[in-house]
Amino acid sequence: MNDTTGLGDDVQLITLDVNGTCYEVITAPRRTLVDVLRHDLRLTGTHVGCEHGICGACTVLVDGLPVRACLMFAAQAEGARITTVESLADSGTGELSDLQRAFTAHHGLQCGFCTPGFLMLAQGFLAERPEATKEDIREVVAANLCRCTGYQTIVEAIDACATARRSQRAAGAEEDSCN
Numbered sequence: 001m002n003d004t005t006g007l008g009d010d011v012q013l014i015t016l017d018v019n020g021t022c023y024e025v026i027t028a029p030r031r032t033l034v035d036v037l038r039h040d041l042r043l044t045g046t047h048v049g050c051e052h053g054i055c056g057a058c059t060v061l062v063d064g065l066p067v068r069a070c071l072m073f074a075a076q077a078e079g080a081r082i083t084t085v086e087s088l089a090d091s092g093t094g095e096l097s098d099l100q101r102a103f104t105a106h107h108g109l110q111c112g113f114c115t116p117g118f119l120m121l122a123q124g125f126l127a128e129r130p131e132a133t134k135e136d137i138r139e140v141v142a143a144n145l146c147r148c149t150g151y152q153t154i155v156e157a158i159d160a161c162a163t164a165r166r167s168q169r170a171a172g173a174e175e176d177s178c179n
């Protein structure tokens with residue numbers, strides 16, 4: 001029988017929930033999540049650098065937690081909620097998220113190759129640790145590599161976003177208490 005998938009005979013059908021959309025993909029069992037995201041689903045916002053779990057360019061969220069998509073088989077992500085950088089901006093208007101705007105405002109990127117990974121790392125981290133200090137943020141971003149920025153601007157951007165979110169929450173809580 002001719003192999004029409006180009007992946008060899010050893011392929012399987014998997015279902016992935018990516019950014020709230022359900023995708024069915026026929027793939028080899030040992031294909032990485034990042035390859036399936038980029039090549040099968042055409043979600044090319046997730047970048048590939050080292051492919052060895054070192055650089056973090058491929059970071060996505062799996063059930064809310066930052067994961068190196070080059071170290072995970074796509075099949076392992078079945079049944080999980082996968083979130084990629086494409087989810088951050090408003091899908092209707094294209095308006096950037098608060099975190100993305102903070103990266104722009106604080107010059108948290110130069111070449112931008114590392115940026116999707118840092119955004120998803122920060123997105124997952126701030127969801128878990130909304131009260132994180134600048135020092136906490138500095139420690140977390142050390143997990144990913146950036147060759148351009150020297151990290152300071154990335155730390156400033158994430159800290160500014162965290163601070164703004166805290167202010168918004170506090171303002172919301174005050175409003176609620178007035179009702």
Ligand code: FES
Nearest residue numbers: 049050051056070
């Ligand atoms: S490409 Fe995955 S950690 Fe570098």
Ligand code: FES
Nearest residue numbers: 110111146147148
């Ligand atoms: S902005 Fe170039 S590697 Fe980070």
